[in-house]
Amino acid sequence: MRIGILSIAHLHAAGYQANLKAIPGIELVGFSHENSAEGQAFNEEFGVPWFSSHQELLAQGLDGVVICSENARHRELVELGAQAGCQILCEKPIEITRADAEAMKNVCDKNGVRFMTAFPARFASSSRALRTMVQQGELGKVFGVNGINHSENPSGHRAWFANKQLAGGGAAMDHIVHLADFFRWCFSTEVIEVYAEIDNLIYPNELEVDTAGLLLITMSNGIQASIDCSWSRPTWYPRWGHLKIEVVGEKGAAVVDGFVQHLTVYAKSGARNPEWIGFGPDANQPMIQEFIDSIREQREPSVTWNDGYQALRVVLAAYESAQRKEPVKLEH
Amino acid sequence: MKGECYMRVGIVGTGTMGEVHAAAWRAIGAEVAGCFSSNPQQRKAFAKQHNTHSFSSYPELLNNADVVDICTPTATHKSLVLAAAQAGKHVICEKPIALTVEDAEAMIEACRGVRFFVGMVLRFFPQYRSAKQLVAGGRIGKPAVLRLKRVSYVPQNPDAWYFNEALSGGIVVDLMIHDFDYARWLAGDVERVYALKTLADTGSAQYVQTVLRLKSGAIALIEGGWAYPPGVFRTGLDLSGTDGLIEWSSDQPSPLITFFPPKVEETASVGLPTSGLADDPFAAELRHAYQCIQSGAPFEVTAEDALEALRISLAVRKSVATGKPVKLP
Numbered sequence: 001m002r003i004g005i006l007s008i009a010h011l012h013a014a015g016y017q018a019n020l021k022a023i024p025g026i027e028l029v030g031f032s033h034e035n036s037a038e039g040q041a042f043n044e045e046f047g048v049p050w051f052s053s054h055q056e057l058l059a060q061g062l063d064g065v066v067i068c069s070e071n072a073r074h075r076e077l078v079e080l081g082a083q084a085g086c087q088i089l090c091e092k093p094i095e096i097t098r099a100d101a102e103a104m105k106n107v108c109d110k111n112g113v114r115f116m117t118a119f120p121a122r123f124a125s126s127s128r129a130l131r132t133m134v135q136q137g138e139l140g141k142v143f144g145v146n147g148i149n150h151s152e153n154p155s156g157h158r159a160w161f162a163n164k165q166l167a168g169g170g171a172a173m174d175h176i177v178h179l180a181d182f183f184r185w186c187f188s189t190e191v192i193e194v195y196a197e198i199d200n201l202i203y204p205n206e207l208e209v210d211t212a213g214l215l216l217i218t219m220s221n222g223i224q225a226s227i228d229c230s231w232s233r234p235t236w237y238p239r240w241g242h243l244k245i246e247v248v249g250e251k252g253a254a255v256v257d258g259f260v261q262h263l264t265v266y267a268k269s270g271a272r273n274p275e276w277i278g279f280g281p282d283a284n285q286p287m288i289q290e291f292i293d294s295i296r297e298q299r300e301p302s303v304t305w306n307d308g309y310q311a312l313r314v315v316l317a318a319y320e321s322a323q324r325k326e327p328v329k330l331e332h
Numbered sequence: 333m334k335g336e337c338y339m340r341v342g343i344v345g346t347g348t349m350g351e352v353h354a355a356a357w358r359a360i361g362a363e364v365a366g367c368f369s370s371n372p373q374q375r376k377a378f379a380k381q382h383n384t385h386s387f388s389s390y391p392e393l394l395n396n397a398d399v400v401d402i403c404t405p406t407a408t409h410k411s412l413v414l415a416a417a418q419a420g421k422h423v424i425c426e427k428p429i430a431l432t433v434e435d436a437e438a439m440i441e442a443c444r445g446v447r448f449f450v451g452m453v454l455r456f457f458p459q460y461r462s463a464k465q466l467v468a469g470g471r472i473g474k475p476a477v478l479r480l481k482r483v484s485y486v487p488q489n490p491d492a493w494y495f496n497e498a499l500s501g502g503i504v505v506d507l508m509i510h511d512f513d514y515a516r517w518l519a520g521d522v523e524r525v526y527a528l529k530t531l532a533d534t535g536s537a538q539y540v541q542t543v544l545r546l547k548s549g550a551i552a553l554i555e556g557g558w559a560y561p562p563g564v565f566r567t568g569l570d571l572s573g574t575d576g577l578i579e580w581s582s583d584q585p586s587p588l589i590t591f592f593p594p595k596v597e598e599t600a601s602v603g604l605p606t607s608g609l610a611d612d613p614f615a616a617e618l619r620h621a622y623q624c625i626q627s628g629a630p631f632e633v634t635a636e637d638a639l640e641a642l643r644i645s646l647a648v649r650k651s652v653a654t655g656k657p658v659k660l661p
Binding site (some may be wrong): 144199204233326 | 474476477479481483524526527528529530531532533537538539541542543545549550551552553555557559560561564572573574575576577655656657
């Protein structure tokens, strides 16, 4: 099976190329990226063939593409990929407006290709175990969920994360979708109301986008959940950040700390000191495997366009709530 | 603490908090002159256990004390404080100060002629104090996102007054007030609040999450509950700012870790957080109040602070009831 990566603007491209290479029978044909310096560096580091134009890579004849561009360029690349007949795996958030996201759905349908949203939180063994626990009723009635996906400022690594035009926003656009999707999936429900406080509190003089956000959401099954999407870990924190989910139920409570398995490293040469080097399972590997399996088995992937779309709606509702200073309802 | 200005302490209320305070007074070497409770049986047992006098009426206790330490259910605070002030006695009162802003204001007014201390004990927990000092020293820059956790289990005495919102103000006023006060201590007054509360179908378990927007711009997520299995009480702080971050969680190990064969342990009827083996925060709090009353120095936490914390708690309760954000004056 022939797979390509369209754009490496998103940091996750580095992980995905390794995930793809690890799957037997996959040929990673190459990656496309318009910026020569970045393209050459990626090529040198990982040995993946570089194409300076997306069309050129697509002309190689691919079964599927992984799209790792800036958020606001997803639509353009999904359209190119779909028109070339490729199955799509798209980085999150799927786009920055509903109209763009809907256009992506239309072009996929028209060209008969399927669309998967990259939500690795669904594939971590800890979060899968949590979902099983919830769905089997082991926690009893769930009172609420405390969700944390706070991180460092990613624009220190890739500047576009803090570019309103390219990213569509800051911390809220970057992080909310992971937990919004996880909650929808874990509880088999939809988000029906969102209250949010979002502001640029952490880098007021350096960045133009929001850097702090707290959400309280209500789901259709009545469960309340909070999401902290802030870029509130300093750049000198031992790791990029955290994904934590605490579910409090009548019969018990469960805490997922997705990246807790780490070594603490104090190295003279360390980029961070100390640094937490993880040794837990890589959730991206089973996510990429699911994409490949869905192509092989010619079926819908387990995470769909609609999942990406519903998560994006939560983000847009959060921005609206923060602006209006009141809860915003979502129709389903 | 005995000396020229030795003050006689009288404890009112001989339940859980009365016990905690009696132990704290003992820890700092103060003598409890006597106790009073409307429950004569409990009062006598308490007096015996703490080797102190059992007074059969509140006026009698007031006659024999310089400072009264009020450890009764919140709904009774106002009348007890007013009577003490009327008798010219200094007052130490458990939090929350009262159940309504009007009552709290009346209590503050009545205490103009005496010292009035409200036990916002969280400010005396060493990790919370230390974090406050770091924030005040500018170590995290301007506070941005504050996360505070206080989730315990349902109090195990089924007839406890905490369950009665008319007596305790409910979980938001009784438990979460600590963290509302702490957020305000760190980053100033609150602009608006929004909260969601979930109740168990049966029983008293409940869980609340609150988002505060402070006038300084900072935002806070405050989590509170009686929701964990008996015996489990987790607290935590995560304070981020423009220049840094402070983290602490009660999940962290204490300076003493023990390993024993599993045994069936009795759960304390009410979860009270501890600070590991450090100084008892209740003792630190009462020492502070005692010394300030003795010396005339200002309290670090004022009755007005306690009133503001109550105001935030009541706004949160209103948000829960209305489903809308609530603005503070």
